Amino acid sequence: MARLLQILCTLLAVLLGSTSSVTFVGDDPVVELSLGKLQGSTMQSFTGKTIYAFRGIRYAQPPVWQLRFSNPLPATSWGDEVLKATSDSLVCPQPGITLLMSEDCLKLNVFTKNFEDKLPVIVYIHGGANVLGSGQSVYEAGPQYLLDHDVVFVAFNYRLGALGFLSTNSSEAKGNFGYLDQVMALEWVREHISHFGGDPEMVTILGMSAGSMAVSLHLASPLSAGLFHRAILMSGSATNHFDIDNLFWTRKLARELGCPMYDPTDVVECLRNETWPRIVEICKAWETYQFVNMKWNYEVDGHFLTSHPTELIEEGKFNRVPLLISYTANELDFTANVHLENEPLLHDLGSNFVEYAPELFLYRKDSIKSQRLKDFYLRDNMTGINAENIEQFGRIFSDGIIGHGVHRLVHLARPYTPVFYMRTDYVGDRSISAPLGEDHRPLGVGHADDLQYVMPGLWYGTIMPAGHSDIFMMERLTSWFTHFARTGTPLNTTDSWLPCTSTDLKMLYNGVVTQVGSPGYSDRYALWDELFPTPAASGGAAWKPGLVVAIATGLASRLGGKLM
Ligand SMILES: *[C@@H]1O[C@H](CO)[C@@H](O)[C@H](O)[C@H]1NC(C)=O
Ligand SMILES: *[C@@H]1O[C@H](CO)[C@@H](O)[C@H](O)[C@H]1NC(C)=O
Ligand SMILES: *[C@@H]1O[C@H](CO)[C@@H](O)[C@H](O)[C@H]1NC(C)=O
Ligand SMILES: *[C@@H]1O[C@H](CO)[C@@H](O)[C@H](O)[C@H]1NC(C)=O
Numbered sequence: 001m002a003r004l005l006q007i008l009c010t011l012l013a014v015l016l017g018s019t020s021s022v023t024f025v026g027d028d029p030v031v032e033l034s035l036g037k038l039q040g041s042t043m044q045s046f047t048g049k050t051i052y053a054f055r056g057i058r059y060a061q062p063p064v065w066q067l068r069f070s071n072p073l074p075a076t077s078w079g080d081e082v083l084k085a086t087s088d089s090l091v092c093p094q095p096g097i098t099l100l101m102s103e104d105c106l107k108l109n110v111f112t113k114n115f116e117d118k119l120p121v122i123v124y125i126h127g128g129a130n131v132l133g134s135g136q137s138v139y140e141a142g143p144q145y146l147l148d149h150d151v152v153f154v155a156f157n158y159r160l161g162a163l164g165f166l167s168t169n170s171s172e173a174k175g176n177f178g179y180l181d182q183v184m185a186l187e188w189v190r191e192h193i194s195h196f197g198g199d200p201e202m203v204t205i206l207g208m209s210a211g212s213m214a215v216s217l218h219l220a221s222p223l224s225a226g227l228f229h230r231a232i233l234m235s236g237s238a239t240n241h242f243d244i245d246n247l248f249w250t251r252k253l254a255r256e257l258g259c260p261m262y263d264p265t266d267v268v269e270c271l272r273n274e275t276w277p278r279i280v281e282i283c284k285a286w287e288t289y290q291f292v293n294m295k296w297n298y299e300v301d302g303h304f305l306t307s308h309p310t311e312l313i314e315e316g317k318f319n320r321v322p323l324l325i326s327y328t329a330n331e332l333d334f335t336a337n338v339h340l341e342n343e344p345l346l347h348d349l350g351s352n353f354v355e356y357a358p359e360l361f362l363y364r365k366d367s368i369k370s371q372r373l374k375d376f377y378l379r380d381n382m383t384g385i386n387a388e389n390i391e392q393f394g395r396i397f398s399d400g401i402i403g404h405g406v407h408r409l410v411h412l413a414r415p416y417t418p419v420f421y422m423r424t425d426y427v428g429d430r431s432i433s434a435p436l437g438e439d440h441r442p443l444g445v446g447h448a449d450d451l452q453y454v455m456p457g458l459w460y461g462t463i464m465p466a467g468h469s470d471i472f473m474m475e476r477l478t479s480w481f482t483h484f485a486r487t488g489t490p491l492n493t494t495d496s497w498l499p500c501t502s503t504d505l506k507m508l509y510n511g512v513v514t515q516v517g518s519p520g521y522s523d524r525y526a527l528w529d530e531l532f533p534t535p536a537a538s539g540g541a542a543w544k545p546g547l548v549v550a551i552a553t554g555l556a557s558r559l560g561g562k563l564m
Helices: 002-015 161-165 177-196 210-220 246-256 264-272 276-284 309-314 343-351 353-361 367-378 390-413 471-487 522-531 549-553 555-560
Strands: 022-025 028-033 036-039 041-044 050-058 082-084 107-112 119-125 152-156 167-170 198-208 230-234 323-328 419-424 507-510 514-517
Touching: 028 041, 028 050, 028 177, 107 177, 119 177, 119 210, 119 471, 152 177, 161 177, 161 246, 161 276, 167 246, 167 264, 177 198, 177 210, 198 210, 198 471, 210 230, 210 309, 210 390, 230 471, 246 264, 246 276, 309 390, 323 390, 323 471, 343 353, 343 390, 353 367, 353 390, 367 390, 367 522, 390 419, 390 522
Parallel strands: 036 082, 119 152, 119 198, 198 230, 230 323, 323 419, 419 507
Antiparallel strands: 022 028, 028 036, 041 050, 050 107, 107 152, 507 514
């Protein structure tokens, strides 16, 4: 019966002159792109609708050998063969997981319910601090919730860690490879998504954590202009104070692999000869304290980025699309809890806070700034971190790594484009990071805890069984996100949730019930604004975000005393 319907639909489409070029082999759809034919498979949405899934589609050439540490090249045609796009790609090389990995990972997944429509498209950019994560449909980016709504969903992998962001600060390796992969995935969407029932003129990019920071970079990048029409940012923005130094980490990696350190040609040639497991393993060994950080990050390369994203957005020089920007009430508050038993470390973190802080919170050594942070978050008579104040300590990560950048983006963007600003306060049944209370429920809503309501996966939260107490939150968020993808507003009226504009500043608090008020944590973010002013706020002068750290502080001393 279903089969008959499909045939009728296909016939109807042909009669109506649709451009769709889908056929069926049994139940499996086959689409024909300019690159060749792809065979998909079927799966079910949360409420049991049929989803056509196309998984593991190559969007760029394998970034191996001479293409490692190079800008991606677009995928080429595979001729007459019908490619099976029926299983997820291997994930990009990353530490600490048992999934199968490969450098040949620049693949994407497309999920649709219908080939004839022109539906809004949501493209997911995964998180993981630029070193972890994937667009894998089982582990991270399941389509089952979003596809209960009328959208096409795309998720993809991009290069991570040194393989994605290595930089010699010269033409030999200019960095940003992971971000250029993302641009290429968006170009693939623009070119091919109409064959899957998606509207290339109605693309929403949705990022979480490092993926959200990536979304903010696509707002600022000239290369991403026209490739998307709305953006959803969940817990991350590159409009932060981060002191980025890819060159330093590149040299450290080269040195630890026994490669030359300085001449860019020698460095890159030697690193191209190393196996990726060695590269991943060396970088992993730098993360002994398990605190979130983003060593590998963007470069202002004159190509993907012409200036610091904060500067571009502050000046209005960005892709001005409607924005939906959110974070969670507790973000990284629980990040240090893994060390609760490690008394010597907690004692040292407290008593030598000023020494540790620049490394942990990603700014150049500055004892005045460090002392101000300590005074504000921990009070000045504090000599150790313990069970009583460990979440106070965690809040510095919440604000410094996530919240303040997000808050700043809202302020910088709102004169130019509507910004729907939201904080998720709802404490669900499951949390990745929050400790559990006596009733076995989490004691807060941590970083990425909201993603489980948008896309199910083994890492952030599996599909909820029928009757689960958090289903209403999944229905709420997916309905807001898909409505936003369609119209640029999360609700069908903005009466109850006004966007932030040059004159209005409102936050929606997303709890069991929703409430609109003034944005939260403004006293906390005011401190970061004062310590790390924007170019305009500091008069423009001397605002050169972290490019010369290795020189300023001496490479040798940095190599000696690394923390993360
Ligand atoms: C890299 O490997 C190639 C072939 O295996 C070899 O000819 C070349 O000398 C190597 N280069 C370096 C810098 O190790
Ligand atoms: C010092 O710490 C104690 C105990 O945590 C606290 O009660 C007191 O207010 C603190 N004093 C100052 C000046 O912060
Ligand atoms: C707006 O959405 C609500 C809830 O989905 C619905 O009840 C209402 O009828 C809608 N209003 C309009 C004007 O479409
Ligand atoms: C990178 O190169 C630019 C231009 O050559 C230079 O101004 C800058 O200082 C370099 N950065 C580092 C960290 O060496």
